[in-house]
Amino acid sequence: MEPDKDSATLHDRHRAVMPTWLATYYDEPLELVAGNGRHVTGGDGRTYLDFFGGLLATMIGHNIPEITEALQRQAGKLLHSSTLYLIRSQVELAEKIAAKAPIDNPKVFFVNSGSEAVETAFLLTTTARRSNQVIALRGSYHGRSFGTVAATGIRGWSASSLSPLNVTYAHSGYKYRSPFSDLDDHAYIAACKDELRTMIQTSTSGDIACYIAEPIQGAGGFATPPDGFFLAMKEVLDEYDVPYVSDEVQSAWGRTGRSYFGIEHYGVRPQAITFAKGLANGISIGGVVAESDLMDCLTANSISTAGGNPIAMTAANAVLDYIESNDLQENAHRVGQILFDGLTTLASNNPLIGEVRGSGLMLGVELVHPGTRTPATAETDIVLAECRAAGMLIGKGGLAGNVLRVTPPMTVTESEAHSALGILEDVLAKVSATHSL
Incomplete structure (x- = not known):
């Protein structure tokens, strides 16, 4: 029996109509x-x-007044278009991101969430490489959709063993609980580098779609690799021509304080970067910025009904301008x-x-x-x-x-x-x- 809306708490009503696996904080959610x-x-x-x-x-x-006012102005003009039409704010945002991204000859594609952004990166890299083999990191989190769950290296967030990908989990920068934790940073990086090469040689066919990594792991507990870690991993990846995807859903736009995109701090130029979350300050948004050859590898038509929509694009442009001006x-x-x-x-x-x-x-x-x-x-x-x-x-x-x-x-x-x-x-x-x- 459904609870009486007049007597039930919002939590009661939530539990009656929402899935049991939809996590909330606190015994009495807020x-x-x-x-x-x-x-x-x-x-x-x-x-x-x-x-x-x-x-x-x-x-x-x-x-934030600058964001609210920009949204109000756009809402009074047009709420929705699609990528079948030109969207000025989408082009302007793509230009801003391409100008900042540490990627050669970049192009940008917008979606609606971090999960969809990572799915897009997987679509691009598996198509370009004609391989479903992916290297992800232990302790990683890349989203809640089918493909992103497949590459998530945290048991508590990985609901299914079914997968469109063949994933190998490499050592991450989570030194505190690593089997190499007793080593100093230099020796730790060397050990992880040797292990990555061994994993490629023993656990893959060698033809790998991509290596995907968060510069600072989010759901993994903000595991932060030592300086030089990802550059060392990139040296191995380059030996096997493996594209590097930096998952910046949480670490982009200067939040880390040390670089605009988190991976820049490590001296790595990836082939693709995924982004979402804070770009539009809470409005649904996501996307990929990638090398043009990789972005253009798809041979079928595609559009995005809501990705690149005027509301999200307006919010994101205002956010990036606000970050820069302040x-x-x-x-x-x-x-x-x-x-x-x-x-x-x-x-x-x-x-x-x-x-x-x-x-x-x-x-x-x-x-x-x-x-x-x-x-x-x-x-x-x-x-x-x-x-x-x-x-x-x-x-x-x-x-x-x-x-x-x-x-x-x-x-x-x-x-x-x-x-x-x-x-x-x-x-x-x-x-x-x-x-x-």
Whole structure:
């Protein structure tokens, strides 16, 4: 029997009509009804400091006048077209992305989400190489669609063994839990490089569609490789002429603080980059920027009904202009360093923290049972709930769901960063003292 809408909570109604596998945070999930800057208002009437940013999609904050006004102007003109017609804002956005992308002779194709962006990259690379063999990384997350689930290296997000791809999972930059964790960075990179070559020689036919990697793994717990890691992997890939796809759904547009696209920091020029999420500050968007020969390899006609639509394109153009005019990459670097240093100080005083990692405003805090590397999964959920009670929203990730994800919008202020650190210090101290670890 369906619950009475007048008496049922929104959570009751949600459970009655939504799938059981649609994850929500907290025992009593939170409805967000409004936002301003880096704060959101919940259906409970409380205001929260938003340090998760719509799962990194609310990249420059809530209710930003420049974005809202641009959307209002476009909505008063035209809501929808399709790629069968010329769309000026789509061309303008593609020009901006192509000008910034570390890709030779780039072309751009727009879709509606990160999953669809990665699917497009797989379509291009498997077609160009006439192979369904893909190398992905352990701990990777590339989406919820059939092909992207096939390349996802996290058991908790991979629902099916059925796959259109033949995937080999290589070592990632997640050194903390690697079998090579005792090595220094130089030796670690060398070991992973040797293993990648061995995997290609023993687990593939050698004719590989692509290697796909997130510069900083998102759902994998913000695993951040040592400098030089991906450049070393690229040297092996070049030996076998394997195209490199950088999955930048979470790491693009300067969020890492150290480069506009995350892969640039590692000195790699990939053949394709996927993007989505924060580009339109929460409006559905995605896309691929790729070398023209790769982008043009398809021999059948194709269109996109909603990819490149005027609303999303207008929002994205306004977002990129806002990032540039307000120097938000520098802000991500500066405020991100305050957060990183503060979290590192907390780690030195709280044995619940195993490692702090990330870059810019993509920071992960891995929680473990003190004196071990055993994931403190239950305690992570408690920390999320206690942060909510204290007025702050953060996320979680990691192979065991034991990594706090600290990802405020790129407009975050130093004052807000210090407020967040104060809340985390109190919450982590409380959880460490009151829960058996």
